[in-house]
Amino acid sequence: MEPFIKLPESKEEKSDHWMSSRYTIQSKEEDGSLYLSNTYSGAFINVPPKHVTSVKNILKNGYDGELEGLPKILAHRGFIVKETTNELFRARMLHEIAGRKNDTLQLIFLVTEQCNFRCTYCYEKFEKGKMTKEVRESIKKYVRNKARFLKYLNIHWFGGEPLIAMDVIEELSLEFKKVCEEFDITYTASVTTNGYNLSPTNVKKLIEYNVSYFQVTVDGDHEHHDRTRHLAGGQSTFEKIWKNLLAMKETNEKFLCRIRVNFLKENLPDVPNFIDKIKENFSEDDRFAVNFFPVGQWGGPNDEELNVLTERDATKSALSLCDLAVDKGLNNVLDDILKPGGYVCYAAKPNSFVIGSDGMIYKCTVALYNEKNHIGTLQPDGTMDLDMDKFALWVMNDEGEDPGCQKCFFRPSCQGSACPLVRIETGEAPCPPEKKYIKQVVRVVGREKKRQLEKSKVKS
Ligand code: SF4
Numbered sequence: 298m299e300p301f302i303k304l305p306e307s308k309e310e311k312s313d314h315w316m317s318s319r320y321t322i323q324s325k326e327e328d329g330s331l332y333l334s335n336t337y338s339g340a341f342i343n344v345p346p347k348h349v350t351s352v353k354n355i356l357k358n359g360y361d362g363e364l365e366g367l368p369k370i371l372a373h374r375g376f377i378v379k380e381t382t383n384e385l386f387r388a389r390m391l392h393e394i395a396g397r398k399n400d401t402l403q404l405i406f407l408v409t410e411q412c413n414f415r416c417t418y419c420y421e422k423f424e425k426g427k428m429t430k431e432v433r434e435s436i437k438k439y440v441r442n443k444a445r446f447l448k449y450l451n452i453h454w455f456g457g458e459p460l461i462a463m464d465v466i467e468e469l470s471l472e473f474k475k476v477c478e479e480f481d482i483t484y485t486a487s488v489t490t491n492g493y494n495l496s497p498t499n500v501k502k503l504i505e506y507n508v509s510y511f512q513v514t515v516d517g518d519h520e521h522h523d524r525t526r527h528l529a530g531g532q533s534t535f536e537k538i539w540k541n542l543l544a545m546k547e548t549n550e551k552f553l554c555r556i557r558v559n560f561l562k563e564n565l566p567d568v569p570n571f572i573d574k575i576k577e578n579f580s581e582d583d584r585f586a587v588n589f590f591p592v593g594q595w596g597g598p599n600d601e602e603l604n605v606l607t608e609r610d611a612t613k614s615a616l617s618l619c620d621l622a623v624d625k626g627l628n629n630v631l632d633d634i635l636k637p638g639g640y641v642c643y644a645a646k647p648n649s650f651v652i653g654s655d656g657m658i659y660k661c662t663v664a665l666y667n668e669k670n671h672i673g674t675l676q677p678d679g680t681m682d683l684d685m686d687k688f689a690l691w692v693m694n695d696e697g698e699d700p701g702c703q704k705c706f707f708r709p710s711c712q713g714s715a716c717p718l719v720r721i722e723t724g725e726a727p728c729p730p731e732k733k734y735i736k737q738v739v740r741v742v743g744r745e746k747k748r749q750l751e752k753s754k755v756k757s
């Protein structure tokens with residue numbers, strides 16, 4: 298939250314005609330203030346009630362003259378731009394620059410394609426096992442071959458359930474750490490886990506292996522969670538996961554742990570109570586965040602029986618839950634979606650690959666059985682044998698060819714690539730569902746920023 302207190306101390310701006318950026322979003326708050334967000338500059342401010350009329354007037358009618366006071370602040374944050382600015386061109390440039398980041402590599406590993414859980418909505422078939430020795434050696438060679446070009450290596454441990462193959466994580470992590478030290482590469486890692494094996498020992502190890510971001514999914518409190526997210530033998534899992542999360546809180550380690558709450562029609566009414574439980578245990582600890590995710594029919598064997606919500610109800614419910622969580626003092630991660638590139642899926646990025654346990658290379662972690670997603674194989678010498686036509690489907694299939702995307706206010710964030718799979722399968726622009734409720738999104742983000750500001754004031 299940037300209050301209107303300090304003016305930037307730069308030289309006088311040349312007079313010109315300024316107008317609202319096409320990427321500026323306005324959203325009113327109940328107290329009469331106004332949130333402004335810009336998806337190109339990433340700026341976000343809260344305009345106090347006494348300035349709202351003037352700001353709205355500038356955004357509506359433009360501004361001529363010297364940049365002083367409010368107009369200067371709006372211009373410096375990118376909420377107004379000179380009328381000669383080619384914003385469409387700028388948005389395209391944003392995409393081009395991101396696409397050319399050859400010094401960054403993101404690898405998502407399916408370290409095992411087995412899982413200790415059998416969630417009722419899971420889409421995985423569990424046909425393959427733990428990552429083979431040959432594939433592990435190929436990966437090591439691949440990363441070493443790439444190392445001299447890299448400044449950043451980001452690894453994501455995924456599965457199946459990655460923590461049932463800790464030995465693979467351990468072996469590869471040690472190698473990546475060594476290579477990154479040797480070549481002066483910044484190495485970061487993250488993990489998506491069901492949390493069952495997230496014991497204090499494993500947390501300690503993972504943090505030693507540079508894992509700083511954990512995503513753990515729960516489906517509410519135990520009565521719901523244990524029905525939909527049970528072990529392969531049907532046993533309950535909630536208590537163990539919760540104990541692991543509480544133990545994580547007791548450490549002094551630095552990390553961000555996002556508790557993702559999945560919801561279907563049946564557990565939705567109880568999620569607010571579960572938010573209270575998270576609040577009681579985690580609201581004082583900034584290392585924990587929550588988000589809410591509607592379960593969909595993702596291609597699993599039980600799809601027909603799932604009580605999924607319509608897209609409209611699911612999005613509205615998720616936003617209301619976010620609002621409630623923020624109100625209860627929990628951290629959320631919603632604001633990334635308003636930032637430039639914040640909604641681009643990794644599958645659309647040319648420097649991001651998913652590597653399966655048998656060396657198959659994918660772009661998307663969901664459509665694992667879709668031929669278009671089988672873009673190549675990792676070779677024993679550490680090279681990738683890629684089908685460039687399939688690769689192009691994921692990385693070139695975006696805003697560039699879509700006139701609707703080009704004019705869209707959300708373009709800098711989404712870049713027409715919120716879900717390349719949707720575009721590949723339907724030919725339609727994969728607009729994120731939140732786009733329709735963008736004012737509500739901005740309001741929730743604004744409330745969270747306000748609360749964080751208040752929290753930091755109390756601390757200092
Ligand atoms: S392409 Fe779509 S389904 Fe696949 S990982 Fe990206 S957002 Fe998810």
Ligand code: SF4
Nearest residue numbers: 702705711713727728
């Ligand atoms: S996919 Fe939709 S939200 Fe994204 S840029 Fe295109 S029109 Fe905008």
